Amino acid sequence: MTIAVINSGGANLGSVVQALNRLGAESVLTRDADVIRQASRVILPGVGAAAWSMNALREHGLVDVIRGLAQPVLGICLGLQLLFESSEEGDTPCLGLIPGRVTRLPEAPGLRLPHMGWNQLKWTTDDPLARGLAGDEWFYFVHSYAAPAEGAVATSEHGREFAAVVRRDNFAACQFHPEKSASAGQTLLRNFLSP
């Protein structure tokens, strides 16, 4: 099994590769369309701003490549947001694989942005990514923008409810960082890799 981790140019993409290494999974950090198409699993990580990342994907001719993937795909953090139709961050169209617009989390007294730290999920439906999880685990989040909670597989809350895990067909994504979420994140990544 080869796992393609799409090199979208963000700062700490290495973390995802290292998490896969810890699970004994072979992966390659790439922006080569053929490598991505032929991989058995594809991960779309993302750190940075939505408009900037969409530009990077466009520049490397990866927008249609990603849209056309049929194997299991996992978006992480910004990678989740990019699956939606558009984002308020830089007011950019995104990949449009899941309906909805990504918006900024609300500013409110006592509510810090970025939403940075460990938070819990509310699973709304059964999903293969949740196998082996009790449901009360904590995951590590770092973000200021979030996708709508409607239709999400799992939600979380920071000022408002938002999508923490989404799925549409072979495309799944999580807003938190499983690669930085200790044992719970490891379980989720292992679920993504398992046949």
Next chain:
Amino acid sequence: MVAVRIIPCLDVRAGRVVKGVKFRDHVDMGDIIERARAYRDQGADELVFYDITASPEQRSVDVEWVERVAAEIDIPFAVAGGIRDVERARAVLHAGADKISVNSPALKRPQLVRELADTFGSQCVVIGIDSIRDRNGYRLRANTGDPGNMIDPDLDTRAWVEQVQQLGAGEIVLNCMDADGVRTGYDIEQLAEMRAICDVPLIASGGAGRREHFLEVFEQADVDGALAATVFHSGQIAIPALKDWLRANGVETRVQAGSTQVVQ
């Protein structure tokens, strides 16, 4: 609801973990990876590594050990020490750090904060602030890793907390120097004052000696995380027991599967 973060801080010198009192007299506390792995297993929510010799010696952090930590550890970690330009920050982030923490170089050139935030996003940019009480309030210190080279940048702590947020800081670690290493409790008064003007996550640093100090700082200063070194390194406070106790006292902490079974 987001949990408060318990953050062991590892001062690093020549690839080893060390700890001093009031920034002096450092004692060897062991191997970086061993320490980091133990804290991860005990349920630490995040780690901070300070290369304490980097800034005073005019050099930047060595990325080799950052790579080793990143390969081993699956919780977030920040690296501090002599990061004074975008290129060095990039090297540290690419080596696998989640955040970079900048202190003295930002004082020397505040625009660095904006450059880092614009390039990597605010979420990567932590500003470390060493603050000391004086007659008129709170003032900054720089180059605190080396008492011989410590300087007084003649800046009010409040003004700096406001300025770095405007420049794009994503988090502030406020180290209250009068309290550092002496285990008499966090400087609640100072932290609460800065909390009132700090919209980004604020991490308390300096002074933890007993579990009550953690409860105090979360309840009274409303900080997002508490950083400590001595009490964790010495084994005086066990993280799983601390987190259980905080939770029992109404402060939300993360439970890690299996972490309560760890015996220190």
